[in-house]
Amino acid sequence: MNRTQLYSSAIAAAMLSLAAAPAFAEDYTISVWAGGTNPPDAYRLEAIEMAADMLEREYALEGKELNIQVEKRRDFGGWDQFKQAFTLAAEAGKAPNIAVTSHLDIAPWAQAGYIVPIEDYIDIDSWPTNNIYPNLISIARLGNVQWGIPQDSESRPMFFWRDTMRKIGYSDAQIDALPERVATGDYTLHDVLEDAKKAVNAGIVEKGYGFYPRVSNGPDYAQFYQSFGGKLVDPETGKLLLDRKSMTDFYQFFVDCVNAGVTRRNHIGTEWNQWYNEVSHGKAAIWHGGTWHYARYIKEGNEDFFGTIQFSLIPKGNKDEGRPNTITHPLVYLLAKQGDEDTLEIAAKLIKIASEPRINALHAIKSAHLGISPLEQDIDFYANDRWAREATARLLPYANAQPNNQKYGQFSQIMWKGLEAAWGGIKSPEDAVAEVEQEMKAALGDDLIIR
């Protein structure tokens, strides 16, 4: 439908409803809970409020009085507490109407009946949900059903400290060309290790700071499995996939980093605050993180992000295998099975309006996430932001997400346990993978394919 048709149908709709019997005021209280949401991410909740205002105005023009009270909550201790709070509330029939959470929750929550498909209440094929990046909106799908709407997008790049790279022999032009070399597969994780070694051996960074990874489990580590050719899910059957060789190579890479002295053996469990501070000021040569780190590095006092830091995809494992990649782990708006059908419909409409590019751009810029819709790049406010523009172009086209599979949580946990054992020197990578295989078989059963 084109714009004119849209307008005319909207006017027709308005006239029709004006002709209808006088309506009574409709009062709704819509509660929204957001997990993992700090003050810069507050637009996850405020967007719903803005949407409520918009919807009330639309209803008013149709001659209906609509009053929406939005109750916002984001003060959960961490992801664990948020998820516990939501699931227990849902069990008790006291869930919020809207939850902002990881797309990985769709699979378990859908089976448990905590959420309802948003597509049952709104038309996904119309504006603005028809303008969301296709690879992004499909992340909120499961079993051919659109359960939720992506709230933001992000991606997890590799970062390089420019000055250190310069000192180990890169020219400025070479550093600028690095993202391109990573994307074409010319620069690999093998080179990351070599460059990190150079930086440590030359004393430019301290021992253990050549390659400075994330300090806890997270989607980031699945990227390295993918770098070595691993796939998380078998595209044919939708089952989870354990590729022994890729997993072993992925563990081996971290073990090599530890043995070469470029990564600390006890790195896991380092305090996040310490970690952020160190990488923001060049204490590490190469590290990886998320696009939202941009805001944090500035907060840590690095005023010149582009002058000091280069970023790229996660390189492929080595020249012969794998692919450069990055994982996006968007949060999604989900509709909890809460309240009557009319309340559900109102909540769904609010989510739809909150996904307008202009409203979403506010969140993207304030929280240094990336937009959900290509049209955001046409909004000056978004396009003028260098980080949003460059990160979107360099990373998002290559981004994939972790699978919406009920058992992925266990898969990821076991993979991480194996990595910890190999990293800490408790087991060789081969032994660690053997145990991972055994545990995955026991935990995932028929839902796993081993290669």
Place this chain on the structure above:
Amino acid sequence: MKHISWLGVGFLTPALLIVGFLFFAPVVMTAVFSFTNMSTATGISGGDYLLSPNNLDEMQAHGVSQKTLDALADTTYQVDDHGLLLLAQEFGTEIANELKERHNNDIFKNRGELERALKDMKHRIRSPRDRKKAADLFGTSILNQRFTSKVDFITAVIQTGAVQADIPAVTSVAYTGWQWTTNNFKRLFSLPATWRYALNTLAYVTLTLVFNIGFGLFLAISTFYMPEGFANTFRTIWFLPRILPPVLYVLMWKWFTWDTGFLSTILAPLGIPAQNWMMQTSTHAWVTIILINGSVGASLGMILFSSAIRSIPASMLHASEVDGASRFQQIRHIILPQLRWPILFLTSYETLSLLASFEHILLTTDGGPGKSTEVWALAAFHTALRNYSGNLQYGYGAAFALILVAIGIAASLVYMRLFNFRDLVSKPRIER
């Protein structure tokens, strides 16, 4: 003469209720959970019946016939007279007539396509919710539809043309709630990690206990020989770990042991490289954990032992001094023998509480590095209540916990025997 004293029963009631609610109920629930596959995905309070396209593969593995699979996989919607009649009844004849005119006998691949067709009509149904309802009048697919009642589900399955014999298998796959299983225990005993957690727990309990008792004794005895005011100050200081909130107490340890922390800073001038004294290797982690837990436990030992030492008649100690006994001989021959019961009591009490405690490990190493300090109770917590991606394994975690309960009860029985519990609670001889 035996009779029931109702007054006694009345007085006991609150205690019975507390034992019932706070001990038996959780244990019974843990036992029940441990024989289920309960997780976030199955929910706690029961389930519905739901088939998603992914389930079709699973059903094939369960031996469901191809005919049934084809019937269930059919997601087509056809505009037929039956559907049009229903549409006319619910949404008016105008809409039904227009749909008939445009799409009579058309087959749509899925509901979404039919919805689009309904949207594009002149007499369009405005609300997406209603369009879905209208589209549903033309299809028999039950994929992605949730049924709360088993009867409704089976009726719907039969309507798709599924083979009767396959219905039990289809129903079982479609059920979204938890089911009874003994797999948790099979899985538990088949995995090498389980045995590692058991060994870790044994090491943790034994070493911490030795430190607890030994250090508690040392503090009690050494403060006993100090001047009163001085001794009280010391005891108060050593009591701090127990009264500090664990989070705060552990935070101080972190400041103390981080690679940018106190220990690294003062050791730097001595040429010892800065390192994370808590997490450098598994040995570091173990030493830290034992010191942290040991200090908390030692303070309790100190108080108990101090009061026990004070109850030793001073005349005995004076007499021994007259006889020329050294301090060491006093400790060896007078004090320690009198402390036998407090030591035994504390050993049993602390064993039981250490078995189940994990909060200090959670806050310090979280089981790391590389799961080398993951103890049984922490593994239960991690399994049942913590997963980055959110699907918590309540059933499997409960299986972990149930084994801990069994060990705890067994240990209590052994200790009761050791203490001669029956003698302790028996009537005084004079009353027999």
